[in-house]
Amino acid sequence: MAGVVERRSIDVVPDAERYGTAFSQFTLWLGANLQITAVVTGALAVVFGAQAFWAILGLLIGNLLGGAVMALHSAQGPRLGLPQMISSRAQFGVRGAAVPLALVIVMYIGFFASGSVLAGQAVGELTHLGETPGIILFAVITAVAAAVGYRVIHALGRIAGLVCAITFVYLGIRLLQRAELTDLLADRTFSFPLFLLAVSLAASWQLAFGPYVADYSRYLPRSTSARATFWWTLGGSALGSQWSMTFGALAAAAAGSGFVGNEVGYVVGLGGAGVIVSFLYFVIALGKLTINVLNTYGGFMSVVTGVSGFRGQQRLGPRARACYIAGIMIAGTVVALIGKDSFLTSFKDFLLFLLTAFTPWSAINLVDYYVIAKERYDLPALSDPHGRYGAWRWKALAVYAVGLVAQFPFLATHFYTGPLVEPLGGADISWLVGLAVPAVLYWLVTRRDTSHIPERTILAVPAPTTADRQETTQPAG
Numbered sequence: 001m002a003g004v005v006e007r008r009s010i011d012v013v014p015d016a017e018r019y020g021t022a023f024s025q026f027t028l029w030l031g032a033n034l035q036i037t038a039v040v041t042g043a044l045a046v047v048f049g050a051q052a053f054w055a056i057l058g059l060l061i062g063n064l065l066g067g068a069v070m071a072l073h074s075a076q077g078p079r080l081g082l083p084q085m086i087s088s089r090a091q092f093g094v095r096g097a098a099v100p101l102a103l104v105i106v107m108y109i110g111f112f113a114s115g116s117v118l119a120g121q122a123v124g125e126l127t128h129l130g131e132t133p134g135i136i137l138f139a140v141i142t143a144v145a146a147a148v149g150y151r152v153i154h155a156l157g158r159i160a161g162l163v164c165a166i167t168f169v170y171l172g173i174r175l176l177q178r179a180e181l182t183d184l185l186a187d188r189t190f191s192f193p194l195f196l197l198a199v200s201l202a203a204s205w206q207l208a209f210g211p212y213v214a215d216y217s218r219y220l221p222r223s224t225s226a227r228a229t230f231w232w233t234l235g236g237s238a239l240g241s242q243w244s245m246t247f248g249a250l251a252a253a254a255a256g257s258g259f260v261g262n263e264v265g266y267v268v269g270l271g272g273a274g275v276i277v278s279f280l281y282f283v284i285a286l287g288k289l290t291i292n293v294l295n296t297y298g299g300f301m302s303v304v305t306g307v308s309g310f311r312g313q314q315r316l317g318p319r320a321r322a323c324y325i326a327g328i329m330i331a332g333t334v335v336a337l338i339g340k341d342s343f344l345t346s347f348k349d350f351l352l353f354l355l356t357a358f359t360p361w362s363a364i365n366l367v368d369y370y371v372i373a374k375e376r377y378d379l380p381a382l383s384d385p386h387g388r389y390g391a392w393r394w395k396a397l398a399v400y401a402v403g404l405v406a407q408f409p410f411l412a413t414h415f416y417t418g419p420l421v422e423p424l425g426g427a428d429i430s431w432l433v434g435l436a437v438p439a440v441l442y443w444l445v446t447r448r449d450t451s452h453i454p455e456r457t458i459l460a461v462p463a464p465t466t467a468d469r470q471e472t473t474q475p476a477g
Helices: 023-033 037-045 052-074 076-080 086-094 100-126 131-148 150-178 192-207 226-258 264-267 275-309 320-372 394-410 430-446 466-473
Strands: none
Touching: 023 150, 023 226, 023 275, 037 100, 037 192, 037 226, 037 264, 037 275, 052 226, 052 320, 076 086, 076 150, 076 226, 086 100, 086 394, 100 131, 100 264, 100 275, 100 320, 100 394, 131 150, 131 192, 131 226, 131 275, 131 320, 131 430, 150 226, 150 275, 150 466, 192 226, 192 320, 192 430, 226 264, 264 275, 275 320, 320 394, 320 430, 394 430
């Protein structure tokens, strides 16, 4: 068991502990996306008015665009050997990274809650305990798996990917026995705002993985090709999510009003009766367990990253790790129990609102890593508020704030609609603005400021030689 339970938290994974191949990212993200919440996300595009044909096409575009951004983050993992949000310290400062981290933690709690609502329905039916006990039981199992860590997460991804793929093939066949595919796709009435809603739903789904995707590639050997990591991550995530979302869009088109409020029941009802129904409830719970473990683990990493920026702590003991994970579990479960009766509308708004928080962060992180620093970071300095990255990097924080504010005129949610949404026919393009504006602005304000960039990536605290001390203390060209 000692070899299974993870010892690392936010510290650098040494080369001696690296293992695996880039293909592991395909199996993990395929399994993480073949699940009921992705089905609901695809269904939302139809529930809110899009025709199935255009909804599926919009979801595909969103999954590819958002998935590409997410996979660029994944490619950082083998190179740095660090959780994703630790690398944000190079842009925002050792303590300044806590600003976007606060929103990341809210995301994890929200996704934990939304996943627990749907999985709780399945667990409640499977155990005959009811929805509320089902939510609580599922949350406890999730926390235990997250506490074990990296190895069990990848094992769950492999198992869930295989089991859920077979199940979705079966459910797809059963769905098309109830409704003709040609009939479901026959109406080609096009609405640009609704089409863009479908794109945004899928893009937000993918972009929300960005703050933690490198957490699950950081154990890969440093020699792992960045290109291979990118394509296997994109392939698994885009294929899994598009598969689930297409099924959801077709199911919503076939079921009409019978889908809303009965998402799990409708999907299980496609399977038949008896043992098959019990198996489908199990598969739904398994798929949600995979992604909720990711959310719990990512939330734990993010909380520790934020706290350690002020406390200087890099490693945790088992007791502290368990306490952090329990906190994420409790907060997510409380939100799930409070919001379970208004799930669909709340989840749509939650996804689109999250997009406003993470697109500026993604843009800044990727421009800095690939364009400004050109993959050269000083890893020990990421834990030193007095080092080359400092405690607060105000330029990046200002760009992040501008990126947030720039999106609000274009944002369309249930509780807020920006003034420029109506002139655009009701289309929400806030996520495009949130990527473009901070990317360009960050490049403009930092392209000449290379004082914090080392000549090469520094992996460990330098030896006490004159040359190494100069590398550590002197700014690069």
